[in-house]
Amino acid sequence: MTSTQSRYHDAYAQWKSDPVGFWEEAAREIDWIRPADRIFDAEAGTYGRWFAGALCNTCYNAVDRHVATRGDQAAIIYDSPVTGTKRILTYRDLQEEVAILAAVLQDMGVAKGDRVVLYMPMIPEASIGMLACARIGAVHSVVFGGFAPKELATRIDDARPKVVLTASCGIEGARVLPYKPLLDEAISLSAAKPESCLVVQRPQCEASLVEGRDRDWQEEVAKARAAGRKADCVPVAATDPLYVLYTSGTTGKPKGVVRDNGGHMVALKWTMRNFYGVEPGEVFWAASDVGWVVGHSYIVYGPLLHGATAILYEGKPVGTPDAGAYWRVIAEHGVVTLFTAPTAFRAIKKEDPNAELLEGHDLSRFRALFLAGERADPDTIQWAERILDVPVIDHWWQTETGWPVAGNPIGLGLLPVKYGSPTVPMPGYVLEVLDEGGKPVPPDTMGSIVIKLPLPPGCLPTLWNADERFREAYLSVYPGYYSTSDAGYLDKDGYVWVMGRTDDIINVAGHRLSTGGMEEVLASHPAVAECAVIGVKDSLKGEVPCGFVVLKAGVAKAPHEVETELVSLVREKIGPVAAFKLAITVGRLPKTRSGKILRGTMKKIADGESWSMPATIDDPVILDEIGEALKQRGLAG
Template identity: 40%
Template structure:
């Protein structure tokens, strides 16, 4: 047991219930099978899919660090996600319960999805697109975005989904890098009940750089908000004039397991974005495998909801490809958690009887800030499993999530993975693993990871001072196959640090406790060096959020003449905190961090702020907070939900 700041005893570990274990998809035998014969294990997972032509070799690692998985095999991703379910007699099952921001809704069955994907595929073919061409998708969370992705997969077109919150400049750089021939977008998008233009941003992107030519031949536009938009005759096409009128019949062809499925750009802090390449057979194998076992998904019984956006890898893997390959019925929501009010998510859970709910720690902490009476006003009894994704979840938020959303019984799968890994790499298995609040627990069956020091030596288990680097020491099916057009950057970015050992360096710090549980500490560039001591921002944030009055915290290292770096924290208080003496609270919080971690970790400054700068995917932009802490001009704020938060943050300093 452990003790909270208020003195209440808490569980350190949560065993799966007997009831959950009895019906779980995964048992300990999954680990045994993977340990006994790794290749045979992955072959078995691959054969959960439909292969038009069987593979002859599980893994070819002779050209490391570029892998070839399921060599010789051919399959079609869209066939696996849609056609085969219809052919198996499940065409009337709902694939997507779509909920629009203004309150409109629409259900698509697998029959509907097959017809729509076929129409889109026929239209793309009519536009002259051929396998290997690239298509940019710049859309909000509407069904047509998922249909467009699947239609690309059906034709062997490599899609590049660009988050609809990105600027025209960001869109143009991605279009140019991938040399996209088609851009698919909407006239506008709904946000908090109001329409905002989107097609306009496409025009701005394509007309940017003066007369510099680009690769785009057509812009296909879905009518969503009916706002007036600029139009270029001959280039621009309405979805309802083309796709909606195309034939709903389309015979798909199979593609090699290594055919590029998509490019997804990671937004680096500076310089050219990295176009991460994912291929077909290995990616679909691991996303389907992880969705089935990590979420304990039961086709035709569960209603699954991943709250991510398709502009991020979580939306690719756990809204589109993994769930649909497993014949999921899922919720797709266009809007924000507090539009028209803070009850929106729980209204949706009640309406569709959501049983599996997968979201980000930042959103959990936002729910905490709003207070437990909001979810408490709803019937959430349908929820049987909760998931967390995006960054390490602090123990306090983990416990709140379990107690108030999971009725103190739903297991939480705290998943660690990256754009580059393609699918979940570490997570508890809900019917097998005793979970610890805040820990990713360990690699999934078939995945191999280590925590090592600078020189590649294993870090001692249970040594709280011995934080190390998280590396993957064996290839995995959904691994990235490179950076688009830049193989040298791929090798330098991910493989150079431990080139001698042939390990992939994840860029994250981690430690392993005495029980063998992995604790991911966040990006190593989010590790501060204070007087020679390496201190993780995630650890300090966790200590701050452990205080009864704090809802959320962000910590950065700022240059310090004495210590090298000083710790600067920004905290948001809970709605229930009431009036507070800021000076007294700051003293309390500094003492709490010193007690929880070490006096070395005591923050130099703590600022109480009304909000933190976040992207629309929910990530806190610590890079911009570092700019504030060091008194610099702000970097690019185009991806933020609300750039004006910095006025309030600066006012607090």
């Protein structure tokens, strides 16, 4: 389609001329217990609240309301090449499983407003657990299963959960990763002790249960089923929190992004048809993890709110068993749309550059590939287009927004593609690019990308128990705007180009990780005097962290020994997800005269980009030393 055939411009203009009317119309797709008094209340919250006065239940909209019309349709297809397991849950099955688990949670003392932390692998119980919380008005907080105990403990302390839902293990490729010892250590580190833990015992690894605190998931569910126990959907306010999802904070302390019930349902339901171009009854696959925002929005909630079928995949793009894994899943389950990170396709391309493993798989129903999580490089997009012969769509959004800020909306009709750009802002978002003084810059000029307030439905209304931190982190830098912390520009056609982060968050294979958090770990090593972590360009993962360390005087160990220890330390404290493999010992770090480490310049040197000498540098020679150290490791352009 060309832009003249796309309905995008009409939809965007309609939203801009009447934002309240636009979202009121979108809200008709949701079943409300009581409709909103006001679609948007500008006086409520930090910048206003959507669907004020409405009562609803997210689980009812995602599960129960579909049972009458599509009860025998698959709601979730679980496909686990790592365990050789497949399972289909129809909407009717899902309603039963969720209602029973919700009753178990109620019997464990969980009530409306209580928090429940999930530390789960990619198994059906993870989705069932999230939906069971939503059913009874509890607030879930999912922590990615690969996170180390200290990271999990900080989230437990912030959320103060009554119950933790977990499993005995996760499976990473061929490796079984026991979760229970990690959870036990996290609870011992945390000040806020959960009352109880519910543990799915997986056959690959049995967990030992702590008496008086831990319960066997399968046993508790079986008892509730035998007793006929099922929980009804509990009415909640549209503005009540559905979940808290922690994202890396620049201070190392995670930020609890709050998602409310009403706006979240309206926005996600709108995107399924209008953005992703998926119809109810079709199979949609977000190849992500429930621990990330993509898993929340487009494995668990978006497809189910829309009456589609969601794929829950426990495996990798390569290695489970090979680089043809995605083609098997698409063909076997009739996937129409796949959404994954560019990293996945870079990995597939690296293993199978000629796409030989695609042969023999029937992808006739497959019609679009969406990429997000980090910048999609044109090479990867063009390779995917060539082998799949479907539109490959880069789109851009954040944990905080919960749904796409910018993209090419296949449901409204595709716009012309500009490789390297996620295309245009969606209805709900006015994007501007500002300079450091907060003034708009001309087209094609780099600056900070900001979103004009108010944010649309589905975006975060605040941070968990931290309104002031929310204001300070997102709204205070440019008054009247939400700061995305992304840098880039808008071109003369209004296309957005997202070029990188403006803070210390790096993007490793679609996972946002704080370099500040990694620096904290490096600095804790007794041999390290000071350190700096930067994200270095990587052809597979987008970025990988690189740590520069200055050793204390008189350290007896050889630098390479310390470097090896530091790599292990980051792996232990943050987890393998950090992909931290490079620590470089240097004599000193480049700084401004006021003592600020020049990380941005170091990154440019590492990435082989052109750079100019910062005016405020203390000693220019240090940058040559950094360049030399990088060259010795095969970096620096």
